[in-house]
Amino acid sequence: MRDKTIRPIVLVLLLLLLVTATAVPAPQKSPEEQKITHVLNRVAFGARPGDAQRVHKMGIRAYIEEQLHPDRISDALADERVAALDSLTMGRSELFNEFPDRQQVIRQLGIRPNQKNNSNPSVSDQQNQAQTRAKVQQFMTENMLKRPQQLLQQLISNRIVRGVHSERQLQEVMTDFWFNHFNIFWDKGADRWLTTDFEMTVIRPRVFGKFQDLLLATAQSPAMLFYLDNHLSSTPEPAQQAGRKRPNANNNKRAAGINENYARELMELHTMGVDGGYTQKDVTEVARALTGWTIDQPRMNGSFVFRPQMHDRGEKTVLGHRIQANGGMQDGIRVIDILAHHPSTARFISTKLVRRFVSDDPPQSLVDRVAATYMKTDGDISEMLRTIFYSEEFMSSDSYGQKMKSPFEYVVSSIRALNGQTNGGQQVGRLIAQMGQPLYQYQAPTGFPDRAEFWMSDGALIARLNYAVALTSGRMPEVRVDTNGFKDAQAAALYIGSPDFQKR
């Protein structure tokens, strides 16, 4: 925080006591109550009314264990709330067919593109455009098709609704964490259709499993292959296969060769970290090993495929490990295995987890222990989380309220705190974006930084306070909250907008 003038709300309350003689002193929360609040702030997106009592009854440890086993928690009510979001359960080809690209529809309808003349579009051009629009619209309506933008809206709605209503809170927290760790940008070409599959079938089922499984699944996901260009990466000398079609028929004009985009980010952002001890040579070698890992028909069904013709068959050396020639697709599997077992990866993943759950400046002692768990358990994510949750550093009162909520966490936790309900409609996502977190639309592969100073600019603060007022004064039609526990709506707004509530 750049400005040190933030005064805790406590000060306001103290001042208040001086002027209101009728006030009764505020009973302090017991240490146990504070601890439960803390756990709910970190393991879940904050408490709903009644949550604290429930955790108190079952015990903190039992609650955490329950959250680590989402399969044991019924989530029927949340499932019901997202049932109308039809794209979430569709396969990839269905997504391409039901939410078609506008240009594809135009081609399908046999409309010929107009001659481009942007500087002075004549009246007839404008008429043509209007006609095209009408034809496309008619076709879409008749065939009950939707626009790809709807895919983004459904993803956002799903996150918000599940964030607020799911009983499997830690699963939602971890989905948020891992998606951001393996960030992709929804608006990049085919990723408009592939992101849904990425979240629903790649990330969500693996948030508590072995890190290596998650890593491999992302490496072979069409969404990641497309986002970081590995689908285009090929050996400089593609094998001449007589009578066979070239791998990417439309790429014939281009010189073949590696594309090191994914190889670099795989090491820098997904596994070892920038200071993890790899060289430019390692980047090139990893890229060579991953040549041929590509996508079959990126804009039709888009599934992972290994194309031997694109693969560099030569020997590679990655981080001192020799990978023998002619390994084919196994070269890539071997790279994932080497990276997943590297101590730098253990350290890097542990640091990020501890930053998420404990503090912007992760205590080294805890990072070391989580990294040791990683090495001992072959990267078992649940075990790493246990090491964090049952640590002194996590449970210490020093770590209470040390994390600034991201806009998503802020919005979701505020609706929960006011016992609210939402369908995660457009306005909610738009306000989260206005606070600085356009979901699924962070362009760079780093993902949103997990640090307070990233979130708290002046503009973002005003956006947060305006949200607090809109939420509590009934100006958000897609959210219903209950402010009955407050003196009036303004008191509720003050609570939601207070510095204390912006932290977790």
Add this chain to the structure above:
Amino acid sequence: MSQSRRYFLKSSGLAMASFAAAPSFLVRAAMAQGTTPSKDRPILITIFQRGAADGVSVVPPFGDRNYAKARPQIAVAEPSRNGAETAIDLDGFFGFHPALSPLKPIYDEGRLAVVHAVGSPDSTRSHFDAQDYMEAGAPGNKSVPDGWLNRYLQGAKRTDATAFRAIAIDAKMPRTLMGSAPALALAKIQDFDVRGPNPKQGGTSELYAAFESMWRNSTFDAVKMLKNANPQRFQPENGARYPGGQFGQGLLQMSQLIKADIGLEVGFLDIGGWDTHANQPGQLNQRLREYGEGLSAFYRDLGDRMRNVVVLTMTEFGRSIRQNGSGGTDHGHASALFVMGGPVKGRKVYGKWPGLAPEQLHEGRDLALTTDFRDVFAEVLKKHLGAADTARVFPNWRPGQPLGIL
């Protein structure tokens, strides 16, 4: 627990009522309003091209015979009289990318200078680290907490400084402006306003007075001051047309803030989408069109006011000289930047050209660096803003030859 929560909440309601009478908010805002900063104070606008812009496409060295050789499919073609998609000749050796045609008149007027083969001496090819180093103004050093532009502000205190001395048009505070000197980040002027529970009610409700008592005053002072100044009343002038999209709108807002005379001295904007690993020509064409049209509109719009405005662009590194397997380029080293504005000695490509022969390349693959970005930044700070101590702004920097851009 529910009881204590209930009490706490009731209390906040009362707190609000008691603070409603406090006039400090209005008084301070009115005082801030009283200062009228001079129109002649120099202004610096910095622009970060995130993602590593390909310097040899932005300003193609068509005169270097190794350029086209390294990029059989994606080199920008050398200037020709009849080809529209060819480089725009600057000096017989360098050109502008064809999409930068809106900038050519400004270059010809002598108000736009290029620095080539410029960048950070650190060899990292990580976007994140390289951006961090450039924004911190400290290549290779991860322990510098504040940004270079903020350190400039720290060292150049002004008694009449307003909340708008340093502004980023951005939802987040960029690293460049982070630090102990006050700076403001906002994505849109129209969103930087408080909204009461009733939309018809203004932002001076007692609710916001209570919020102000909980949060930093400076933010609320700025809201008030901006509302009074109403920068949005300024429409683009001199026929300037800003491109649609965030960058163009950001530049328009920057121009409005300058015209509103509320004390802007340093500004920051960024524009993404430069990470052209695949199908580079198409993507770059689009980015550079927006970029060139934006800068040109800004220059035209400000007209005579450009006499004391300098625009400085930057990118974290350049890209590999040889094209990769997908019609793109991978992460490289040195790149090119622009300095534009009234005080600029333009119509010139500054910096020593290192050459593109294989043995001249950095690590055998990238454009070698001949100018440290800090030499350019420091010169702009010193000659344009009158910075006294650039050594403090750029720790451990060993100044090179003055470039003479200003």
